[in-house]
Amino acid sequence: MNFSKLEMLAQKLIKQPSVYPRNNSCHEIIIDYLQKLNFNIELMQFDDTFNIWAYHGDKKQQQQHTLLFLGHTDVVDPGNLQSWNYPPFSGIIHDNALHGRGAVDMKGALAAMLVASDNFINTHPNYQGRLAFLITSDEEGTGINGTTKVVESLTIRNEHIDYCIVGEPSSQHQIGDVIKNGRRGSLIGKLTIYGSQGHVAYPQFSKNPIHLVIPTLSEFLNTTWDQDKNIFFPPTTMQITNIYTNNNVNNNIIPHTITLDFNFRFNNKSSIEDIKKCIKKILEYHSLTYNIDWKLSAEPYFSNPGKLTNVVVNAIKYYQKLEPCLETTGGTSDGRFIAKMGAEVIELGARNHTIHKVNEYIDLADLKLLSSIYQKIIEDLLLYRQ
Numbered sequence: 102m103n104f105s106k107l108e109m110l111a112q113k114l115i116k117q118p119s120v121y122p123r124n125n126s127c128h129e130i131i132i133d134y135l136q137k138l139n140f141n142i143e144l145m146q147f148d149d150t151f152n153i154w155a156y157h158g159d160k161k162q163q164q165q166h167t168l169l170f171l172g173h174t175d176v177v178d179p180g181n182l183q184s185w186n187y188p189p190f191s192g193i194i195h196d197n198a199l200h201g202r203g204a205v206d207m208k209g210a211l212a213a214m215l216v217a218s219d220n221f222i223n224t225h226p227n228y229q230g231r232l233a234f235l236i237t238s239d240e241e242g243t244g245i246n247g248t249t250k251v252v253e254s255l256t257i258r259n260e261h262i263d264y265c266i267v268g269e270p271s272s273q274h275q276i277g278d279v280i281k282n283g284r285r286g287s288l289i290g291k292l293t294i295y296g297s298q299g300h301v302a303y304p305q306f307s308k309n310p311i312h313l314v315i316p317t318l319s320e321f322l323n324t325t326w327d328q329d330k331n332i333f334f335p336p337t338t339m340q341i342t343n344i345y346t347n348n349n350v351n352n353n354i355i356p357h358t359i360t361l362d363f364n365f366r367f368n369n370k371s372s373i374e375d376i377k378k379c380i381k382k383i384l385e386y387h388s389l390t391y392n393i394d395w396k397l398s399a400e401p402y403f404s405n406p407g408k409l410t411n412v413v414v415n416a417i418k419y420y421q422k423l424e425p426c427l428e429t430t431g432g433t434s435d436g437r438f439i440a441k442m443g444a445e446v447i448e449l450g451a452r453n454h455t456i457h458k459v460n461e462y463i464d465l466a467d468l469k470l471l472s473s474i475y476q477k478i479i480e481d482l483l484l485y486r487q
């Protein structure tokens with residue numbers, strides 16, 4: 102069987118076991134590909150993290166635009182290797198599907214973007230505007246030295262991005278049925294409630310923090326965290342992720358403390374301060390002695406639908422004969438950093454049914470379709486039409 106350039110590139114990337122924080126040769130493969138297309142390429146390294154910033158074409162006039170493709174080469178751990186039908190970094194093509202960790206999130210989409218750009222540049226060498234890539238190797242990890250650092254550098258240089266396509270796997274049942282223009286933020290909390298330790302046979306001489314926390318817990322679960330209905334976002338939610346005491350000795354001790362770990366996913370209408378105030382009010386109402394540590398892990402973002410959204414919707418309609426749903430669901434994405442630069446952002450990628458799971462794969466037909474849709478988006482944005 103003869104494999105296409107697209108399949109071979111996706112396969113080559115999957116064969117790199119670039120589980121965060123490793124990147125293996127992913128950046129070399131991508132740089133090599135972009136070099137052949139005459140991109141201006143900059144490898145931006147922050148500590149051990151490799152990021153690629155590259156652009157092609159130029160922007161001579163105000164009405165010419167920069168379209169950025171945003172992606173990442175790092176993948177999550179494959180987990181139990183015995184559970185995989187094919188080794189996760191073999192990039193095996195079987196039954197018209199490409200198998201391996203990262204096939205969907207998001208080496209398949211990366212290959213689709215690169216090949217779409219390649220086809221576009223070769224077909225329309227005199228297009229107007231700029232085609233750019235920002236590819237990090239720290240999206241699945243801490244994100245400290247990834248897209249955020251590159252955006253800081255680009256902002257200092259007054260780089261302007263008009264439109265950004267993020268290759269995160271947005272699709273559900275068919276390519277393009279769901280696209281995203283925002284994500285909720287993530288706020289982490291660690292709450293410790295203090296009681297007083299004692300013998301279980303003499304509860305009158307101690308204060309059991311487990312008993313104290315129960316009514317508070319049910320109040321947390323019954324609280325509505327949003328003040329107003331938000332038509333663009335799912336509601337702000339709280340999930341308790343862990344509860345533990347300092348008692349790991351035996352069962353005749355009333356513990357001194359109980360700790361709760363929790364995570365808020367909050368939309369753009371919820372303020373962090375309001376969430377914190379609300380938690381404080383509940384704790385004070387129950388007269389608890391407590392300590393709470395907060396950590397903001399991501400701000401929410403929302404990108405107002407404009408020209409890019411229209412172009413993406415039309416490209417999907419052209420190939421798929423369906424109207425995509427515009428959503429803001431799912432975890433956080435690096436799209437938030439590009440939205441901060443003032444760009445219109447749309448996330449469009451592979452079907453997400455196998456992301457971060459064992460036996461991740463992408464159908465070859467999906468891979469090809471994604472690349473065709475990306476190419477049409479580039480054409481519709483960067484070809485000057487009379």
Ligand SMILES: [Zn+2]
Pocket residue numbers: 173206207240269270
């Ligand atoms: Zn991803």
